[in-house]
Every structure is written in C-alpha cells, then in structure tokens.
Amino acid sequence: MKEATREIQKVEKGNLKSPEQTRPGPVYLPTVDIFEDESAISVLADMPGVKAQDLRIDLRENVLTLSAHVNAPESPSETFALREFESGSFFRQFTLSEVIDQAKIDARLTNGVLRLQLPKLEKAKPRQITVSAS
Amino acid sequence: MLFRRVWPSRPAFDHPLAEFDQLRREMLRMFDSLAGADGTIEPAAGVFPPINVTQDENNFYVRAEVPGIKADDLSISALRNRVSISGKREIPKEQQAVSYHRKERAEGEFNRTVTLPAEVAADRVEARYVDGILTLTLPKAEESKPRQIAVTA
Numbered sequence: 074m075k076e077a078t079r080e081i082q083k084v085e086k087g088n089l090k091s092p093e094q095t096r097p098g099p100v101y102l103p104t105v106d107i108f109e110d111e112s113a114i115s116v117l118a119d120m121p122g123v124k125a126q127d128l129r130i131d132l133r134e135n136v137l138t139l140s141a142h143v144n145a146p147e148s149p150s151e152t153f154a155l156r157e158f159e160s161g162s163f164f165r166q167f168t169l170s171e172v173i174d175q176a177k178i179d180a181r182l183t184n185g186v187l188r189l190q191l192p193k194l195e196k197a198k199p200r201q202i203t204v205s206a207s
Numbered sequence: 208m209l210f211r212r213v214w215p216s217r218p219a220f221d222h223p224l225a226e227f228d229q230l231r232r233e234m235l236r237m238f239d240s241l242a243g244a245d246g247t248i249e250p251a252a253g254v255f256p257p258i259n260v261t262q263d264e265n266n267f268y269v270r271a272e273v274p275g276i277k278a279d280d281l282s283i284s285a286l287r288n289r290v291s292i293s294g295k296r297e298i299p300k301e302q303q304a305v306s307y308h309r310k311e312r313a314e315g316e317f318n319r320t321v322t323l324p325a326e327v328a329a330d331r332v333e334a335r336y337v338d339g340i341l342t343l344t345l346p347k348a349e350e351s352k353p354r355q356i357a358v359t360a
Contacts, residue, residue, distance in 0.1 A: 186339065
C-alpha cells in the first residue's frame with residue numbers, strides 16, 4: 074500500500090494560504106486519523122467544543138476543508154485561575170486524489186469528534202480483471 | 208485547544224511562589240500563541256487533558272477538553288480543595304481492514320488533579336459532558352466565601 078500514502082496529502086502551509094481571518098482568536102489544527110478501504114476514505118477529527126451548526130465541511134476541486142469556530146464557554150463574570158487551553162477556530166485542509174461521490178458524503182459529530190465518510194466514486198474503485206483463456 | 212504543555216500537572220495556588228508560577232504559565236501561553244507564522248498552532252504532546260479553571264463569586268468552574276469519550280468512562284472526585292479527573296479514551300478499532308494515512312489521535316488512560324484556590328462543597332459538585340468538553344461546577348464552601356463586614360461608627 075505504498076501508493077496509498079500519496080493518496081491524501083495535506084496542503085502544505087506555504088502552498089495554500091488559509092483564508093484571511095476575520096474573527097479574533099487562535100486557529101488550531103485538529104488532530105486527525107485518516108484511513109481508507111476499497112470503498113471510502115474516512116476522516117476522524119478531534120474538535121472539542123464544536124457544535125454541529127458551527128462546523129463547515131467543504132469539498133471542492135479535491136480540496137477538503139474543515140473549519141469551525143468555538144465560542145468561549147466562560148461567562149463574562151468568571152475570572153481565570155488557570156488556563157491551559159483557549160477557545161478559537163479549527164482549520165485544516167487536505168487534498169484528495171480519489172474522486173469522491175459528493176452525494177454520499179456522511180458527516181457525524183459526536184462528543185467533539187467528527188467522523189467524515191467520503192465514499193469513492195464507482196469508477197475509481199479498483200477492479201479485478203479476470204483473464205479468460207481462449 | 209489541543210494545547211498541551213509539560214506543565215506540572217498539579218498547579219498549586221498555596222505556595223509562596225504561586226504568583227510567579229501563574230505568571231510563568233501565562234507567558235508560556237503567550238509565546239505559544241505566537242507559534243506559526245500564519246497563526247496556526249500545531250498539536251503538541253504533553254499533559255492530557257488540558258484544563259481551564261475559572262471562578263466567580265460562588266463557584267469554581269473546571270473545564271477539560273476530552274473529545275471522544277463516553278461519560279461512563281470518566282471518574283471525577285472532589286475533596287476539600289482538590290478535584291481529580293480520570294478516565295480512559297479508547298479509539299474503537301475499525302471493522303474492516305483499512306490502511307491509515309494519518310494517525311494523530313491518541314488513546315489511553317489519563318488522570319489529573321487540580322488544586323483549587325479554596326475549598327469546595329464536594330457534595331454539590333455538578334459535572335456535564337457536552338461536545339467533548341467536560342465542565343465541572345464546584346460551589347465554593349460557605350466558609351471560604353468572602354464575607355462582607357459592616358463597619359460600625
């Protein structure tokens with residue numbers, strides 16, 4: 074499966090500038106697992122604090138973009154005693170070399186983990202060719 | 208978010224240098240937010256889960272980023288001014304044979320104890336787990352609440 078590692082390549086930061094930020098706050102790269110089998114590519118991304126309506130998944134010209142904004146859960150009356158994480162935005166892009174069946178994409182967000190199922194188009198699936206002897 | 212540092216896992220508020228410790232942590236945080244020319248912060252290995260502690264007049268709030276676990280796998284205990292969060296994060300095995308391109312998400316057991324600036328009423332602590340964030344609301348113990356003192360002429 075050597076070829077497989079080339080299937081998905083993260084867009085290098087220098088190659089593709091992320092869109093200019095209009096919201097204040099830090100931008101984080103969500104940690105992801107990406108795997109594929111014969112029929113689909115799956116992406117699992119840790120995005121704590123993200124609500125389904127604030128998550129945007131975009132696939133155009135083989136570039137998959139995940140972006141989300143997290144609103145700070147603290148109320149204004151609270152003061153910090155210890156701070157190890159900050160709320161901000163998540164942003165990450167990948168290029169996919171497989172042709173994806175856009176109509177069958179499935180995305181689920183459970184407990185801050187996104188599970189994205191990107192089914193391959195029928196014609197992109199490997200086919201076993203049987204040779205018949207004459 | 209996914210903002211992990213090798214900080215002492217028991218931040219203390221009660222030793223003489225606590226203020227400096229807090230300052231050091233704030234500065235580390237500021238340096239970290241400068242990381243990456245385009246403002247993105249790479250996930251880094253370290254203490255898990257990252258915890259924020261805030262307070263208002265009546266409560267302490269402890270928030271931890273623990274995405275993708277079951278509420279049943281979390282165990283929380285509070286005693287006096289200490290609160291412990293422990294649990295286990297499991298990444299279920301995929302059903303069919305798959306080949307991985309990226310495997311960045313970690314699994315395993317974790318255990319963290321935070322010392323709060325004052326004692327809490329351990330019997331009234333509430334815990335909620337929503338969207339991968341655990342929020343504990345810890346009411347301050349009556350005796351550790353500030354008291355208004357009337358001045359008599």
